[in-house]
Amino acid sequence: MNQRIRRFAVLLIVLYVILFVQLNFIQVGKKSTLDADSRNTRQTVRDYNDPRGDITTSDGVVIATSVRNEAGSEFDWQRTYPEGDLYSAITGYFTFGYGATQIEKVQNDVLAGRTIEQQIKGFGSLFSGQDTTGTVKTTIDADIQQAAKAALGNREGSVVVIEPSTGAVKAMWSWPSYDTNLVAVQDNELAGDVLNYLGEIPGKPLLANAYQERYMPGSTFKVITTAAALDDGLIAKESTWTDENEFLPPQTTDPIQNYGYKICGGDLPEVFRRSCNTPFARTAIELGPEKMVAAADRFGVGQAIPFDLPRPASSQFGDVDYFKQNLPLLGIGGFGQGNTQMVPLHMAMVAASIAHGGVMMKPFVIGATYDHAGGVLQRTAPTVWKTPMTPSTASLLTELMVGVVNEGTAKCCMSLANGVQAAAKTGTAQLNAAGEPERSHAWIIAFAPAEAPKYAIVVMLKGTTAEISEGTGGTLAGPVAKKVLDVALAQ
Amino acid sequence: MTNTYSDIAARRRSTEFRLVLMAGVITAGAYTLASLGQNSVIPPRILPFLAALLLVLMSAHIGVRWLAQGADSTLLPVATLLNGIGYVMIARLSERLAGLQTTWTFVGVAAFIGVLFVIQRVNDLARYKWTFFFFGAGLLLLPMVPGLGFSSGGARIWVSIGPINFQPGEFAKVALALFFAGYLAENRELIAAGTWKVGRFYLPEPRHLLPLLAAWGFSVVVMVGQKDLGSSLLFFTLFIVMVWVATEKTSFLVIGLGLFATGATAAYFMFDHVQTRVAIWLDPWSRYQGKGYQIAQAMYALGSGGVGGTGLGLGDPTRIPEAKNDFIFAAIGEELGLFGSTAILIAFLLMIGAGLRTAMRTTRPFEKLLAVGLTTILGMQAFIIIGGVIRVVPLTGITLPFVSYGGSSLVANYVLLALLIRVSDSSARRLGEIADSATFGERFATRLAQRRVKKHPEELEAMS
Numbered sequence A: 001m002n003q004r005i006r007r008f009a010v011l012l013i014v015l016y017v018i019l020f021v022q023l024n025f026i027q028v029g030k031k032s033t034l035d036a037d038s039r040n041t042r043q044t045v046r047d048y049n050d051p052r053g054d055i056t057t058s059d060g061v062v063i064a065t066s067v068r069n070e071a072g073s074e075f076d077w078q079r080t081y082p083e084g085d086l087y088s089a090i091t092g093y094f095t096f097g098y099g100a101t102q103i104e105k106v107q108n109d110v111l112a113g114r115t116i117e118q119q120i121k122g123f124g125s126l127f128s129g130q131d132t133t134g135t136v137k138t139t140i141d142a143d144i145q146q147a148a149k150a151a152l153g154n155r156e157g158s159v160v161v162i163e164p165s166t167g168a169v170k171a172m173w174s175w176p177s178y179d180t181n182l183v184a185v186q187d188n189e190l191a192g193d194v195l196n197y198l199g200e201i202p203g204k205p206l207l208a209n210a211y212q213e214r215y216m217p218g219s220t221f222k223v224i225t226t227a228a229a230l231d232d233g234l235i236a237k238e239s240t241w242t243d244e245n246e247f248l249p250p251q252t253t254d255p256i257q258n259y260g261y262k263i264c265g266g267d268l269p270e271v272f273r274r275s276c277n278t279p280f281a282r283t284a285i286e287l288g289p290e291k292m293v294a295a296a297d298r299f300g301v302g303q304a305i306p307f308d309l310p311r312p313a314s315s316q317f318g319d320v321d322y323f324k325q326n327l328p329l330l331g332i333g334g335f336g337q338g339n340t341q342m343v344p345l346h347m348a349m350v351a352a353s354i355a356h357g358g359v360m361m362k363p364f365v366i367g368a369t370y371d372h373a374g375g376v377l378q379r380t381a382p383t384v385w386k387t388p389m390t391p392s393t394a395s396l397l398t399e400l401m402v403g404v405v406n407e408g409t410a411k412c413c414m415s416l417a418n419g420v421q422a423a424a425k426t427g428t429a430q431l432n433a434a435g436e437p438e439r440s441h442a443w444i445i446a447f448a449p450a451e452a453p454k455y456a457i458v459v460m461l462k463g464t465t466a467e468i469s470e471g472t473g474g475t476l477a478g479p480v481a482k483k484v485l486d487v488a489l490a491q
Numbered sequence B: 001m002t003n004t005y006s007d008i009a010a011r012r013r014s015t016e017f018r019l020v021l022m023a024g025v026i027t028a029g030a031y032t033l034a035s036l037g038q039n040s041v042i043p044p045r046i047l048p049f050l051a052a053l054l055l056v057l058m059s060a061h062i063g064v065r066w067l068a069q070g071a072d073s074t075l076l077p078v079a080t081l082l083n084g085i086g087y088v089m090i091a092r093l094s095e096r097l098a099g100l101q102t103t104w105t106f107v108g109v110a111a112f113i114g115v116l117f118v119i120q121r122v123n124d125l126a127r128y129k130w131t132f133f134f135f136g137a138g139l140l141l142l143p144m145v146p147g148l149g150f151s152s153g154g155a156r157i158w159v160s161i162g163p164i165n166f167q168p169g170e171f172a173k174v175a176l177a178l179f180f181a182g183y184l185a186e187n188r189e190l191i192a193a194g195t196w197k198v199g200r201f202y203l204p205e206p207r208h209l210l211p212l213l214a215a216w217g218f219s220v221v222v223m224v225g226q227k228d229l230g231s232s233l234l235f236f237t238l239f240i241v242m243v244w245v246a247t248e249k250t251s252f253l254v255i256g257l258g259l260f261a262t263g264a265t266a267a268y269f270m271f272d273h274v275q276t277r278v279a280i281w282l283d284p285w286s287r288y289q290g291k292g293y294q295i296a297q298a299m300y301a302l303g304s305g306g307v308g309g310t311g312l313g314l315g316d317p318t319r320i321p322e323a324k325n326d327f328i329f330a331a332i333g334e335e336l337g338l339f340g341s342t343a344i345l346i347a348f349l350l351m352i353g354a355g356l357r358t359a360m361r362t363t364r365p366f367e368k369l370l371a372v373g374l375t376t377i378l379g380m381q382a383f384i385i386i387g388g389v390i391r392v393v394p395l396t397g398i399t400l401p402f403v404s405y406g407g408s409s410l411v412a413n414y415v416l417l418a419l420l421i422r423v424s425d426s427s428a429r430r431l432g433e434i435a436d437s438a439t440f441g442e443r444f445a446t447r448l449a450q451r452r453v454k455k456h457p458e459e460l461e462a463m464s
Helices: A002-029 A031-036 A042-049 A102-106 A108-112 A116-125 A142-152 A188-200 A218-232 A268-274 A278-298 A320-325 A327-334 A344-355 A391-407 A466-470 A473-489 B007-039 B046-067 B075-093 B095-118 B122-144 B168-193 B206-225 B229-247 B250-270 B272-282 B292-305 B328-361 B365-389 B407-430 B440-455 B457-463
Strands: A062-068 A077-080 A135-138 A157-162 A169-175 A240-244 A264-267 A366-370 A376-379 A384-386 A423-430 A440-448 A455-461 B149-152 B155-161 B164-166 B196-198 B201-203
Touching: A002 A031, A002 B229, A002 B292, A002 B328, A002 B365, A031 B292, A042 B292, A102 A108, A108 A135, A142 A157, A142 A169, A142 A455, A142 A473, A157 A344, A157 A473, A169 A473, A218 A268, A218 A278, A218 A327, A218 A344, A218 A391, A218 A423, A218 A440, A218 A473, A240 A278, A264 A268, A264 A278, A268 A391, A278 A320, A278 A327, A320 A327, A344 A391, A344 A423, A344 A440, A344 A455, A391 A423, A391 A440, A423 A473, A440 A466, A440 A473, A455 A473, B007 B046, B007 B075, B046 B075, B046 B095, B075 B095, B075 B328, B075 B407, B095 B407, B122 B149, B122 B155, B122 B168, B122 B206, B122 B365, B122 B407, B155 B168, B168 B206, B168 B229, B168 B365, B168 B407, B206 B229, B229 B250, B229 B272, B229 B365, B250 B272, B272 B292, B292 B328, B328 B365, B328 B407, B365 B407, B440 B457
Parallel strands: none
Antiparallel strands: A062 A077, A135 A366, A157 A169, A157 A455, A240 A264, A366 A376, A423 A440, A440 A455, B149 B155, B155 B164, B196 B201
16 A cells, blocks of 8 residues: 555645645746736735825925724725815825825825835834834915915915915915815725716816916916016116007907907006006017017926926917917917916916016925924925016016006005005906907916015916906906915914 | 653654744744734733643643654644644734634644544544444534534535534544545455456445445535535545555546546536636636635735735735635735745645655554545645635635634644544554553553452453
8 A cells, every 4th residue: 555655645746736836826927917907906005004194284284194094994094184175286185096196196105104215214113113104294384275265265266375485385276176085085986986076077176277277367478578578678667658449460450459448558557557458469569479489488488387296287378480470469469368378376486486586486385305203304495497587677577566556457456454565467368259258267466565575476267157257357366366465474 | 651761752752842842933923923014013912822822832742742652743743833824814814713713722732632542542443434434424414404504605514503613524524534444444455356247347346335435425415515515525535545545456546536527527517606616717807706806816915925925914815805714825825925835835745744654654554544544634625725725726615724714624633633643653653663551541441450350369260
């Protein structure tokens, strides 16, 4: 019998060798295929199950945090956003099956404690298991953000507040928004349904409209035309334009009209504060396509905004060849109509560059990142992006914009609390063709205090309702800007 | 005991002692690491755990030292290592089950020592072969008794008596191995001889073969009827291997394999659940939302383990359904990697080696066949379930001996281990490696006889 037993032993060894070979095949050979299988949720679960650091405002309000789930849940941690929809465009969401957006995405490594620096610092805690997650501190000021939301109310639009000297974004709010907590749910299917719904409804709540969308800017664009012409020397403060209600540009029989077909003219401060259209159309055409396009380029129009959140939109004006063929459109573009499109954040940066002596800073919302012990990992240093105008042009534009507030289109609505002087330019972008019902976006760009600017702001109300379409930038956007600036300056 | 402690026995026992200690150190280390990995804390119950671990290991070792000092020195340490690794995995998956598994381990070791104590002359068991058959058959039928048996996971193999649920089939395997060994040891030559001429062929006399076939057929039919495919497969293999080894006739092996092929094909066409098993074996992803999910998850788990594993407590084995039970091998492969899963394979090979070595050393057919049978149960059961988990063979639900959660399986395997160790010890005695001393029962009988002689010396004289 021993011979059979020996053969049986060999047989069993062969069977076990087969097991060993198959184990190698699975655990080594097919490892990467298995790991990459879309139905394999292990890696995602591991990420999703790791602790994750907080995102806070500059004044320490926690706007994204992870709380431990009760024992027995499918996941150990739940990502929560204590402020609901207020910061969704800034924090973004962190989901199990649908990835992450905004800061949750771009600062994922810091939040999860995976940067090399954190790994090295955290090496000692490898066994004690202390978490190595990092914290992201934004530049957002909780009070200003709250004020922006309150002031905008349920009208569609965006509010962005920037610190002109640094480019730090102090508030960025768009409506419609959405509660991030509805997406960061454990039920993956529910998250998918919510995202689908949010993606389909009008107003694009999933997009951060304040910086991921662009809109016709209307007369707020006149600051760019003015800056271009002043720097060129084509016009000066003393330049005057004759009274007229329309102007016939070359290459067409269709005249350019003033807003409401009003007769408008005078010196630069007057046409600027009254926001006449024809003087700026004439100026743009006189400057010519090359110089207008170059000026827009100096302001960063046509380039992606160097923002530290994902997928910023770029503003657009037009190119030289196009305008050479269409001089009337260059004129219309000179006062922010036609094909001109500006990102709200970009308009805030334009205002900020005037406030900052003609220097445009790179906007940023991530102030600093910290490791688990509170040590600074990275602090954003303010950097210059563009120098679109000379300091003297900037100071003259400030003067012109103060005129808008004191005697012009923003007179109604921009007298700030405690007598603080604001500088502003309004815009009412007409979207309807002649003969159609009125439809327009209402804009205002402003900064205050005018003599030593601390905040620059853009308010943009989308022309989606009759209320907005029948109003103007001054009467509608102005009060919003005032409320926000009052809160900001009260600090 | 008054046994002379021979050098060989002393060496074996001190080797076993060191190996058992190593198994203990590995288990304790793994337990601590799993807790650190999972919760970043030293396990809060580390002291009671160490005490229980030490108690289990030392009582088992002392049991062998006391009752089977000549036995092979690797069987017990490898079994306790597998038990320990399985325990760590179970504790990592569910604290509640870990508590129960602790109890089962104690019961298992108690049964181990109990069997070593009660069965000191293993050859005596051959006499009770039919008792073992009816005992085993009764155990197999128990789940079919209304009010007593119940189904779980599709197979009707559970029995509920009062608060205790158990799988009598686990014990039936051992009983049936005892029956086969006993029957074949007695009849193997008659079966092998083939004195019944049918046409050109010489077949074994029906009266020798039929009882065997009847017993085997009955058991297989019952297991298939209970939808316990794993046990049916194991039992089939056990029977064929034992008949083959006993008769030394390769024709039995060929006939057996032919029968297996026929039976398996028939089962495939007769039972939906068999077709499902084959389908998910070939492509678990084709039924990812259904029965294939488990195997697909096991694949993901093994893949994510890779060579080195995720580390104990750091993987995600809770995603595998039945990770504590049939799929515990995938959980081990995930957290301990290819190294860990291979170590489990090697551990089973070591036990197979020790078991078959025992079978070859002993000279008595019954002991030989018993050792082969018990080793087949251990080695084939591990192969069937590991192969099922890693898609070498279709998955048939069955426990991984010593590793999986479950009281019946653990206790039955400790009984099996005790029998193997008993065979090993008894062959050592016969080979003269250690002095063969009287067992407890024999000394008791002697003392009774001596007392009788003292009282009635005339009887002794009458006898002579």
